Structure formats: C-alpha cells, structure tokens
Amino acid sequence: MSTTEKLNVTKRAATGKLNNRRLRTTGRLPAVLYGHKEEPVNLEIAADELRAVLRHGTHVVDLQGGAKGQALLQNIQWDVFQQHLLHVDLLRVDATERITVEVPIHTKGEAPGVLAGGLLEHVLHAIEIETSPANIPEALHVNINQLEIGGTIRVEDIIDMPEGASATIEPIRVVLNCSQPTAEPEPEEEAAVSSSVEPEVIGEKDEEESSEG
Amino acid sequence: MALMPKRVKHRKSQRGRIRGNATRGNTVVFGEFGLQAVEGGWLSAATIEAGRIAAQQYIRGEGKLYIRVFPHKSITSIPLETRMGKGKGEPDYWAATLKPGTVLYELAGVSEEAAKICFARLAHKMPVRVRMIKRT
Numbered sequence: 001m002s003t004t005e006k007l008n009v010t011k012r013a014a015t016g017k018l019n020n021r022r023l024r025t026t027g028r029l030p031a032v033l034y035g036h037k038e039e040p041v042n043l044e045i046a047a048d049e050l051r052a053v054l055r056h057g058t059h060v061v062d063l064q065g066g067a068k069g070q071a072l073l074q075n076i077q078w079d080v081f082q083q084h085l086l087h088v089d090l091l092r093v094d095a096t097e098r099i100t101v102e103v104p105i106h107t108k109g110e111a112p113g114v115l116a117g118g119l120l121e122h123v124l125h126a127i128e129i130e131t132s133p134a135n136i137p138e139a140l141h142v143n144i145n146q147l148e149i150g151g152t153i154r155v156e157d158i159i160d161m162p163e164g165a166s167a168t169i170e171p172i173r174v175v176l177n178c179s180q181p182t183a184e185p186e187p188e189e190e191a192a193v194s195s196s197v198e199p200e201v202i203g204e205k206d207e208e209e210s211s212e213g
Numbered sequence: 214m215a216l217m218p219k220r221v222k223h224r225k226s227q228r229g230r231i232r233g234n235a236t237r238g239n240t241v242v243f244g245e246f247g248l249q250a251v252e253g254g255w256l257s258a259a260t261i262e263a264g265r266i267a268a269q270q271y272i273r274g275e276g277k278l279y280i281r282v283f284p285h286k287s288i289t290s291i292p293l294e295t296r297m298g299k300g301k302g303e304p305d306y307w308a309a310t311l312k313p314g315t316v317l318y319e320l321a322g323v324s325e326e327a328a329k330i331c332f333a334r335l336a337h338k339m340p341v342r343v344r345m346i347k348r349t
Contacts, residue, residue, distance in 0.1 A: 121277065121321065200219065
C-alpha cells in the first residue's frame with residue numbers, strides 16, 4: 001500500500017509561460033490544486049521534493065505551507081525525454097470519498113508457457129481502480145505460475161486487489177496472454193523492385209476521365 | 214517489403230522544416246522498452262525495414278517488435294547528369310519525419326539486457342542519434 005507523504009507547497013502569484021520557465025530554472029515547479037468545487041490555487045513545489053515523493057510510489061500527499069489537506073497527484077507532466085518535471089496537477093481528496101486512479105499491473109512467478117517457448121504479451125499494462133485515498137496500492141499483481149501457451153489472465157485474476165477497491169473495467173478483460181511466437185517470413189529480394197511501385201493517387205482517375213470527356 | 218502508403222492525395226510533397234519536439238508518439242505504449250530519437254530527421258522506409266530485420270534477427274521470435282513510425286512523406290530526386298530546371302524530380306523513396314523525442318521501435322517480452330543489445334544493433338543503422346527508454 002502506498003503511504004501518504006508530506007509535501008511543502010507555497011502559493012504562486014506569477015503565472016504564465018515566462019514566469020513558469022523562470023521558476024523552473026530555480027529548481028521549483030509550478031503546480032495547481034483544484035477539486036471539491038473550490039477555487040483552483042496556483043502553487044509552487046521544490047522539484048527535488050516532488051521527485052522523492054514520486055520515487056517512493058506515493059499517490060496521495062499531505063500538503064503543508066501554502067495549502068492544507070490531502071491531495072492526489074492527478075497529472076504529472078514531464079519533458080519530451082522524461083528527464084525533467086514540468087508541472088503537476090493536485091486534486092483535493094479526503095479520506096471518506098472514493099477516487100479513480102491508474103495502477104500498474106505486475107506479474108508474479110514464472111509462466112510454464114514462456115519456458116516452453118511462448119511469448120508473454122501484456123495487453124493491459126495498468127488499470128483504473130476505484131478506491132479510497134488511503135487504500136491505493138503501488139501495483140497490482142497477477143500470478144502467472146499456471147499460464148500455459150494459449151492461456152490468458154483476466155482482470156478478475158488479480159490477486160491483491162485492496163479491500164473495497166474495484167476495477168472500473170469489466171472483469172473479463174484480458175490483462176495478459178501467452179501466445180506461440182509466429183515465425184517471421186524471410187525478407188525477399190523483390191523489395192528493391194516493389195519500392196519503385198507508386199501508391200494510388202486519390203482523385204487522379206477522375207481527372208483523366210474528365211479530360212477525356 | 215519496405216513500408217509505403219497505399220493511397221496518397223499528392224505524389225510529391227514539399228520538404229518542410231522540422232521544428233520543436235515530438236508531442237505525440239514520444240512514450241513507450243505497446244512494449245516495455247523503446248528506441249527514442251534524440252534529434253530530428255528523415256527515416257527512409259528502407260532504413261525502417263533494415264532496423265526491423267536487424268532487431269528480429271537478434272530477438273529470433275522470443276520477443277515482439279513494434280514499429281512506431283510510418284513513412285508518409287515522398288522524397289523526390291532528379292536523375293544524375295540532368296540539367297537543372299524542368300520542374301520537380303520524381304519520387305525516389307518514402308520517409309518518416311522524426312522530431313526529437315519520437316519513439317521509433319518498441320520491444321516487449323525480452324529482458325532489459327537483450328533489449329539493450331538489440332537496440333544497440335539498431336542504433337548503428339539509424340541516421341539520427343537515438344537512446345533507449347523504458348516504460349514509465
């Protein structure tokens with residue numbers, strides 16, 4: 001179960017692209033807190049502190065400083081190379097309400113189908129579950145010790161769904177399957193010939209017909 | 214067989230400029246590991262195919278390879294020893310336009326070490342600098 005961590009935030013008056021870029025150069029991040037039909041609040045957070053929170057797999061944080069209460073890390077924006085944090089959305093939550101979060105699915109054990117030469121294919125890497133903020137798991141697990149070639153594991157086979165939590169998708173949805181790998185056809189020599197063939201041009205025939213008529 | 218569109222609206226396209234980073238297709242979606250372009254450029258259909266063959270020869274049916282780019286752009290050229298002018302050349306090959314951050318290939322069902330070696334083989338064939346990324 002993921003724990004709740006403290007996160008120091010301060011209110012942010014300067015908004016906009018220019019100010020946010022300046023803020024990021026100082027090692028702090030722009031953030032926004034919203035939810036519970038209250039006014040959204042612009043905040044700033046120390047990037048290192050947020051990185052530590054993310055590293056620990058935390059979903060819900062206790063806000064301190066410029067804002068109080070619990071908040072869910074709703075959306076985290078990274079740069080294109082996933083190296084620098086850009087922005088974070090915080091959603092106000094309290095212990096009594098139910099929230100929807102996306103949780104990754106991990107496998108447990110070794111599938112006999114894989115040992116026999118099969119290919120383990122993840123159809124779903126993560127699922128959305130509805131649960132209380134105190135019961136958000138770091139990851140859900142499926143046992144693949146019985147998975148043979150041609151077998152499937154479904155959402156209903158998740159072994160450690162927290163008490164009171166439920167998946168928002170149908171329980172019969174396939175999470176992963178084990179299939180026989182298909183042999184790739186060897187590349188043929190005609191590739192060079194085929195590359196000279198041009199695709200059909202949309203509307204070209206109509207023009208020819210109209211010019212003839 | 215090299216990739217190519219089935220139907221196009223126009224046979225020839227303008228060169229264009231590659232500006233900014235990839236805002237779509239920049240994360241690992243299907244597999245566990247991905248090969249991401251660090252700089253922009255054109256990736257020809259022949260190179261995409263060469264990469265596919267290099268990867269599949271290494272993984273040999275153990276894992277699954279996903280190609281995340283498609284050559285939508287026709288690149289024209291004029292024949293050698295031709296005088297300049299007389300209009301735009303004829304389509305020569307098809308290419309995918311890459312922006313920094315575009316994920317080119319993905320691998321599923323292989324260990325991290327195998328993916329690393331496989332992508333290293335692929336990286337030698339790529340005309341742009343690339344790096345390996347993991348699912349986040």
